[in-house]
Amino acid sequence: MLYTVLHSVVPPLARAVWRPTVEGLHHVPDSGPVIVASNHLSFVDSVVIPCIVPRKVVFLAKSDYFTGSGLRGSAQRAWFEGLGMLPVDRDDTKAALASLDTALEVLGRGEAFGIYPEGTRSRDGRIYRGRTGVAHLALTAGCPVVPVGLTGTPDIQPIGSNVPRLAKVSVRFGEPIRVAGEYDGVPTGRARRDLTDRIMAAIGGLTGQEPAGVYNERPVDA
Structure with a gap:
């Protein structure tokens, strides 16, 4: 109900x-x-x-956003829940792994699941190597992957700023990458790595970002 109300107003x-x-x-x-x-x-x-895609897209968000107290905490929790987000403790390895099961449950319900294969946001504008969780989900669920290229979003709310700003934003959706039958007989590890690289290449093609060629490690204070 909350999602329906917010999605009719916010987007x-x-x-x-x-x-x-x-x-x-x-x-x-x-x-x-x-x-x-x-x-x-x-x-x-x-x-x-979620504001661009007409259907609900479920993302995982830091559990801290759902545990605040008082009026502000309640409003923040309602906001994230209303956008269809689910909490995950990024500092708990077991919880992070369990988040993959949560994602599979979302896909199993026939819903859309949003993910950032880089793992954490780029602070230098380059595009980083993708982690294979996205391929694990696609191959397990047997569902297509739609690559998305975002540009301009750092200008909406720069790091350290609490107030959103007007900025020119571009959102480009690429052709779906279908996995059904694509990796039959291919060793699991190789299949996940290859599919992840294909997904990242498609995203990079939409954004024109410079490839970093390495994984993006999350800063301690992120």
């Missing part, structure tokens, strides 16, 4: 304010399980994508 308002440039939205299927895999530049990426 139209956000689009009216920021007027993002959107390309290829038709590549996102109207129904059925799908993974929406994007590059990651800003905290607001997880708000921008």
